[in-house]
Amino acid sequence: MKNKLIIILSVFLLNISITFSTLAQSNGTGKDILVQREASAAKKAAELLKKMTLEEKILQLLSYNSNGIPRLGIPNMASGEAxxxxxxxxxxxxxxxxxLxxxxxxxxxxxxxxxxAMEARAVGMAQSFSPMLAVSRDTRWGRIEESYGxxxxxxxNMGVAxxxxxxxxxxxxxxxxxxxxxPKHFVADGEPWAGMNGEGSEFSERVLREIYMPPFEAAVKEAGTRSIMPAHHAINGVPCHGNSWTLQQVLRDEWKFNGFVTSDMDDISKLSTGGGFGGYKYxxxxxxxxxxxxxxxxxxxxxGRQYKKLTIAVKDSRLSVDIINLAAERVLRSKILLLGLSEPSVVNQTPTDKNATADAIANYKGGDDVWAKLIADGKFDTPLSERRSDWKQIVCDPSHDTxxxxAAQRSLVLLKNKNNLLPLNKSKIKKLLVVGPIANLTNLGGYSTGKPRFYINVVDGLRSVTGNGVTVVYAEGCGLPSSQSDWSRVAAPLNIKNENNLLAKAVAEAASADVIVAVVGHSRKHLGENLDRDDLGLIGNQEILxxxxxATGKPVVVVFNCGAPISSPWIEENMPAILQAFYGGQFTGTxxxxxxxxxxxxxxKMPITTPRNVGQVPCxxxxxxxxxxxxxxxxxxxxxxxxxxxxxYTTFKYSDLKILAPIHPNQPTTVSLLLENTGNREGDEVVQLYIHQDYTSLVRPVKExxxxxxxxxxxxxxxxxxFPIGFEQIKFWKDNTWRAEPGTIQIMLGSSSDDIRLKGKVEFTAK
Known part of the structure; x- marks a missing residue:
């Protein structure tokens, strides 16, 4: 056993040397210090493993449980969503x-x-199940709201940041x-079968390498993520939670990941027949x-519902304890790095007591009741990490609100502004009518703060910004369908009489209004995890509204407040002004x-394409x-x-495209342009660089x-x-490796993928 622990430690030290060399180059500082910290934590973890019973080791593998061991000074690692x-x-x-x-x-x-992170530590959290690094390419998928695009x-780039x-x-x-x-969910959950969450898909290795793996590879190599979460689904017939190719060969052997892998909820049991919606029967x-x-x-x-049963597997010789040791070492090492060790407590049970319970647990095939009793009896008694005494001051820090x-301001996307209807002039408006069931709603989206300290909806935001000079009136106009609570995803029908009355009141208020702001979209009850859609338009009677x-003839500003693109060709063609406002957090309305x-x-800018209808998907x-x-x-x-x-609200001019030199395998070039604000007010432009190469041994996308x-x-x-342009920008996956082929690279710079302002060419040579 001692020799095997030494081998584990030696292999780990080699991996961290490689990992932190790359990480330090990325961050520019601290390589030696980081390596020393990791090595010290690894040494302490190895020493602890020698003192731990099998149950104590397995306890380290149970996330979301109280997993501290006071007798050894091992802290609990509280985890959660952020x-x-x-x-x-x-x-x-x-x-x-x-x-974002x-x-x-x-x-x-x-x-x-x-x-x-600061607020998380203040309230006792040590691990967050985020970010979500799905490359979302199916707008039917309900979890688009959790991704960056x-x-x-x-x-x-967003994930690394x-x-x-x-x-x-x-x-x-x-x-x-x-x-x-x-970061989750490794890998390729952003284009599930039929757009339905957690459903398996078939992908070539080229698609995996070029589209879905890059965010995770960068999370490991550039950001040094400490944990990774596999995906719900199966890739090419192999469930992600049982996929040694992705989790071992790619993640650890190739990318040198040295942290710990955390499962998603119920996905281990889903390998067989478990899980809330049935299993793979793998x-x-x-x-x-x-x-x-x-x-x-x-x-x-x-x-931690299932891993408690690993005691049975070890006792029956179906699983080597060395595998338990390896997993426990990864978790312990991480705990030591972040939380440190406390003074051992002598009030908890001794190793002898632990061993006495081992047979009871191993022989109890259900397992759960015995573990619950051990925790209840104080055998694994470490409460969830306590909040800091100053946690309220931290979470209420005014700079956090600022x-x-x-962030809410910078997330807004102006989709249409015919005849410069926006911005509105307060001095010319006496009455502003706000309609739509979303306008008066707390609309934060999924995985949001439990009870926010405050939330400013659109109605209140407009009243605050306009002040006393403008009368802001709200008329709901229509309702929102409510989902059934039985997971059937069948929407409860709207009451027709009530809908007619709501619409009539809105039309009546519009008669005396100068401007109308229609806030439409959906909420977390209609789109989110396991809430996928086969219609990309507005739900209920919102488009009718x-x-x-x-039809009133009044100027109408449409605001899409939602977690995914809304497909409404009619609104795009007929409304003069449209503002895309994805869930904006506590200051949405402001x-x-x-x-x-x-x-x-x-x-x-739109981080995802908006199809005209569901028939265009994937788009x-x-x-x-x-x-x-x-x-x-x-x-x-x-x-x-x-x-x-x-x-x-302003305009930008692109000019003076320059490409310094040809690209060579180890010599990138630089592409530059001059951007000018040609309007009459300050504004932001997202300059986007796209490339394309013809005549390669594989057909390449029209632009990337x-x-x-x-x-x-x-x-x-x-x-x-x-911008730099080199091998990393032009490479593609073929024959089990990254490669770039000599030829002409088309350079495209513009304001969107469809609005290219400047074009140029650069040669890539293999010499």
Whole structure:
């Protein structure tokens, strides 16, 4: 046993040397210190393993449980959700992930993640099950709201920023105000079969490597994520929680991941027949599921319902204790790094007591009741990490609210502004009518703060921004369908009489209004995890309401407040002004109102393509060249809004494209342009770099995003914007390796994937 522990430690030290060499190059500092900390933690973990019983080791593998061992000074590692704010009452609620993706601003996201980590530690959390690094390419999927968008580079850059913010960088890594990140769901959950959450898919290795794996590879190599969570689904017939190719060969052997893998809820039991919606029947029972998962590389089980049974597998010689040791070492080492060790407590049971319970647990095939009794009796008695004494001051820090407002402002996307209807002029408006069931709703999206300290809806936001000079009146106009509580996903029908009355009241109020703001969309009851859709339009009678408002002849501003794109060709064609407001966090209403009245200038971009209807799905910008009819029969094949699209209250000019030199294998070049604000007010532009190469040994997508920068310019101001172009930008996967082939690379710079302002060419040579 001693020799085997030494081997584990030696292999680990080799891996961390490689990992932290890459990580330090990325972060620019702290390599030696990080390696020393890891080595010290590994040594302590190895010493602890020698003193631990089998049950104590397995306890380390149970996430979301009290998993501390006071007799050895091992701390509990409390885990939870913090996708866009800590899911704990009173914590700051930032915009949902899809809204943060619309900012195209990794620097902002890093600052947000720092605040989230600080609040998480304040309330006792050590590990967050975030970020969600799905490259979302099917708009039917309900979990789009949790992702940063449809493009691998966008998701990668945002994900790395978030992880660095949560975990800290350089010598600040894993300090007292940081927590472990757990990017999920590894891998390729963003394009499930039929758009339904957790359903299996078939992908070539090229698609996995080029589209779905890059965010996770960067999470490991650039950000040094401490944990990773596998996906619900099966890839090419193999469930992700039992997939040794992804979890061992790629993640650990190839990428040198040295952290711990945390399962998603119920996905280990789903390998057999378990799980809330049925299992894969990949193995016969949950014990075999546990054995398969831990052998594949799943170190911790979320909630810990099944891994307790691993004692049975070890006793029956179906699983080597060495595998338990390896998983427990990864968790212990991580705990020591973040939380340290406390003075051992002598009041808890001794190892002899532990061994006495081992047979009882092993012989009890159900297992759960025995474990519950041990915890209840204080044998594993460590409460969830306590809140800090100053936790209220931390979560109520005014600077956190300031950052949340900034994020909400920068997430807004202006989709249409015919005849410059926006921004509205307060001095010309006496009565403003707000309609729509979303306008008066607390609409934070999924995995949100339990009970936010406050939430400003659109009605209240407009009243606050307009002040006493404008009368803001609210008329609901229509209701929202309510989902059944039995998971059938069948919407309860709306009451027709009530709907007619609501619409009539809205039309009556519109008669005396100067301007109408129609806030439409959906809430977490209609779209989210396990709430997928086969209709991408507005739910209920919301579009009928918008049409009724348009029929009044009054100017109508439409606000989409939602977690995924809304497909409404009629609204795009007939409404003069449209603002996309993905779930904006606690300041949703404030930011929307400020944009409508021009206190801020919307500068966000669409992080995902908006199809015209569900028949276009899948619909993403980086598709292969079309070689047949361009349109559908009787309809366009182009989307309503392309990836990267977004307008502004000002205008921008792109000029002076320069490409310094040809590209060589180890010598990138630089592409630059001059960006000028040619309007009369300050604004933001997201400059986007796309490339394409013809005549390669594999057909390449029509364009691929290879760089983006969000630039703020005052009226008349100019700025030089540059991007690197080298092997990393032009490579593609073929024959089990990354390669680049000599030829001409087309350079495209623009305001969206469909609005290219400058074009150029650069040669790549193999010499």
């Amino acid at each position: 996708l866009h704010g800590v899911v704990s009452d009173g914590c700051t609620s930032f915009p949902q992930s899809i809204a 993706g619309a900012t195209f601003d990794p620097t902002l996201l890093k600052e947000i993640a720092k605040v989230i 449809e493009d691998p580079l966008l998701v990668t 978030y992880i660095n913010g949560l975990q800290g960088e350089g010598t600040d890594r894993f300090s007292k105000d940081h927590i472990f990140a757990t 193995v016969k029972d949950t014990l075999e599921s546990c054995i398969m998962a831990i052998k594949a590389g799943v170190d911790m089980e979320l909630v 950052l949340a407002l900034k 918008v049409k009724a408002m348009q 930011a929307i109102a400020q944009a409508i009245f021009g206190d801020i200038n919307p500068g966000g 993403y910008y980086n598709h292969f060249p079309l070689t047949g009819p361009v349109n559908y029969y009787g309809s366009k094949s182009t989307p309503i809004y392309p990836f990267g699209y977004g307008l502004s 995003l290879k760089g983006f920068q969000r630039i703020t310019l005052k009226a008349g101001e100019k700025q030089l914007v540059s």
